[in-house]
Amino acid sequence: MGSLGKGTGQRLKAEDRKLQIIDVASLLISQRGYWGISIRDIALQCGITDTAILHHFGTKEHMLLAIIEKRDEDDRQAFADELGVKREDLYSAIPQIELEDVCAAIVKRNAKQPEIVRLYALLSAEALQPNHPVHDYFAKREQQVINTFASAKSEISMAPQARGRLLLSLMDGVQLRWLRDIANVDLIAEWKVASSFLF
Template identity: 45%
Template structure:
């Protein structure tokens, strides 16, 4: 098999993309380093050179997604909590494979021995804290996260569901209907 040499940054990007797709399809426990290596046209030792271990591979995928999402959210510069969440839901509606990846990994990581257990716990705490700052209410922030996560799971199960419309209907119940002049 012919293996092409790519610059390290490009190879790492390729590894993250292939791994993202495979985890979304199979979950972390169904991921094999050989499948990732084959998908990238490298050997397993070559793959390990870039990521260190299977756990390192998973964390590279998660860090990459969080960084990309944070840059996008900051670029959108929405106002309050409702507007921020609406922007996130619109973004997620356009990337079902990423939403599926995070849903699968978050569910798997509920077991304490999962390599992303601490990552997802800290991510959830950061999200609730950030939302609490935006709305001034930790209980509301947790309810918003639950609504977003629950709607995304339903949308993944039933793709004909309009995620954005469902979010807006739920947001109207949590925040009250939008008044003219806003969003």
């Protein structure tokens, strides 16, 4: 994650400023949730005005969508890298890859970014509310993850969609335990133990 904290007064290029805002907002949301922060909180940390943030994103809701879209694309690229496939071939390659390897790649990536995993855990829970700005986005995102697990090669004797839901539930649960005690829990080791009942 990029440098946080109050700005130095240095003018940044528009794209660099947007990335700074995304980094700062991601961290604050991962700590307090979407409803727990304001545009003002983010602006203060960036050393800019509320108006400057609205200039780049329009609204707080649009800023949140920009954060999620940026983080998701970063994760898709990292996921493809972990699996050794091109980004553009990621989803077409999944049916040729063992499910265990697909899951291991996700867990390995997530183990390197606890703040982002915390961000998604908080937003996923908040977004259960129908009026949340990323309610629909998270519903579609969750189904995409389930479909990814369902389409990978597997000998687990379970309907693909049911298998996908079970694996996502297991992964979410292991990650929550890890987030509560990062200093003492090894996410990758915990996942290997938890998933050994399936693989």
